[in-house]
Structures are given as structure tokens and as C-alpha cells.
Amino acid sequence: MKTKKLDGLKKEDFEKIVDDKSVQLFILTSRNGIEMSVTNYGARIVSLNVPDKKSKWIDIVLGKKNINDYLNDQEPYFGATCGRTANRIANGNFILNDKKYNLAVNNGINNLHGGIKGFHAVVWDAYQQDAQTLELTYLSKDGEEGFPGNLKVKVIYKLINTNTVEITYEAITDKTTILNLTNHSYFNLSGEGNPSIDNHKLHINADTFLPINDVSIPLGKPEKVSDTPFDFRLMNTIGKHIEENHIQLIYGNGYDHNFIINRVDNDNNLVYAAKVLSPDTGITMEVYTTEPGIQFYTGNYLDGSFIGKNGHIYPKRSAFCLETQHYPDSIHFPEYPPVILLPNEVFLSKTEYRFTI
Secondary structure, three states: OOOOOOOOOOHHHHOEEEOOEEEOEEEEEOOOOOEEEEEOEOOEEEEEEEEOOOOOEEEOEOOOOOHHHHHHOOOOOOOOEEOOEOOEEHHHEEEEOOEEEEOOOOEOOEEEOOOOOOHHHOEOEEEEEEOOEEEEEEEEOOOHHHOOOOEEEEEEEEEEOOOEEEEEEEEEEOOOEEOEOEEOOOEOOOOOOOOOOOOOEEEEOEEEEOOEOOOOOEOOOOEEOOOOOOOOOOOEEOOOOOOOOOHHHHHHOOOEEEEEEOOOOOOOOOEEEEEEEOOOOOOEEEEEEOOOEEEEEOOOOOOOOEEOHHHOEEOOOOOEEEEEEOOOOHHHOOOOOOOEEOOOOOEEEEEEEEEEO
């Protein structure tokens, strides 16, 4: 197999002082499989190289070639850790312990991915434990982006020698708060820069999903995927139904919905959530998580104006996201798995992306 490379990425292109903190690029390499680069700006994955069916190394995540491009890009979430609350909070406010908290409204009338300067837009402290492990930590201060409590957050990226990317999230707070973390990598298993993911084959381990309104807030109860374009219980191509005249596809401009992962119990065990295959490269990605839901998003708002690594253009639906998380707007739905974190509790979540050919 050919020697791997960073597809033209240079560490020095990520060295910059942002908010009085040093931004860097870190390289993780497993002994027998994959190579990943991560920047501590937004605790984000910049590149992920895995072998294809021809033993060629393929970078399968969208991203930028330097820190300045990330700082100035219209799409702020490429590869990033999103929080305090991933996904949307209706009308940018919530009530907790009889107190109303007002957040930034940065997605229509809603709060999205923690606000204007969520975890995707801050510089994390980084410690590379070894060639395969990077630990990132951040203190989100009480009142930051409107959220209560001093929250200490840790994200650990680890490459396991079975061609697996393991992401572990930990957090503690000194005041009751809400928390919902995810990784927002945009994947194209045919290679970053490939113009479409329509031919990718997808399986989602979910019998139900959350329908949304016209501003992407859940309507309430989960609905069965059967007899809808959201039925991926048998592997099907992503593009097969995406243009159908279905109200949920119209509201989402494609797929942008949370699926309820099938579980045999209510424990927070690592379970299989989804699988994606590129017929072009033979690369298969399986997702396992402790989270109750997974947001399937098909890059509906990429519009061809986004220029990524190696000058590649990212048009509409040139990538997909599978964001493991709690359900959107959970703080307004008591029947959903809770996103409230209490003092002296430890938040712990884990997701694995497993790659095979």
C-alpha cells in the first residue's frame, strides 16, 4: 500500500493565535489503517484518510486547507464538535428551574449548534497522548452563549487499529445546564471533492424518525419510517427518494432529520446505528454510538460556492452527515431522552466510525 499523505495540508497553515490561544493541526495515525488530522479550533476533523478497494488512500471528509479558510467560511461546521447543544432549540430560548434563558437566534427563528460562537468556533486546549490519541478540553463559562453553568468539556479522538475512529465526550458542570454534543463531519466515501453522494448505499437501524415543521423543529411524537422515503431499514441508495414530493423532504430540503436508534434496552450501551457504502471506492462506514438518536443530513445547503481542500468545489449533496446525538429541541419535550446535566453528574458519550472495504 502506498504511503499516506495529508493531501497537501501543512501544519504551519494552521498555526495562528485566535482569541489569545494557539491553533494547531494534529496528526493521528494508526498502526495498520488510517490517518486523521484534527485542529483544536472547533475540535474538528480536517482530514480522514482510509484505504479503498484498490489500496489507495482516500480522504473522505470535507474541510479546508488552512485556519484562515475555517475562520472565514460561510459553513462553520465542517468536521466540528457542536455544543453546548447540537441541533436546534426552538425560538432560541428555554426554561430551566423556573428561569428563562435566551440564546442567540442563528438559524431562522431558532438556536443552532450552540449559537454564534458555540464549541465549533472556540480554541480548545490540546494534548496528544500518543500517535493515535488526541485529548481536547474546553471550559465553557457560566453565561457563555446564554447557557448556565461553568461546563468543563473533554473530547478524545482515538484511532483504533481495527480501522476505527473513536470519539469520546465527557463533561461536568457546577450548575444545572443542558448539553447535547455531536461531531459534524461531512462525509463522502467516494472521496472529498466527489460531486455527489446520491449513489451511496445507506442503512439506518431505526424504525421511527422525528418529523419536523417548516423551521426544522420536531413536531413531537416519532413516526414509523415504513412506507415513507425515510425507510432505510434495508440498504438503499441515498438519492432514490430524495427528490420525491414528500412534505418532510420539502421541509428539510432533502434529508435533515433525527432517527430514533433501535435499542433492546434503555441502557447507554454502544449500539449499531447506521452503515454507508460507496460503490465507487468500496469503502464502508459503520456508526456505533451510546446516543439515542442520529441526525441524517445530506448537505442540502452546500451550493457550489464552498471551496475546500485541493480547490475542490462542494456542491449541493456532495456529502452526508450522520450526527449521533440526543433529539433536537429536547428541552421542550419532556418525553424525549433528557439533555439536562446536573452538578456532580458526569456526562459521558461515545461514538465509533468503523471502516471496512
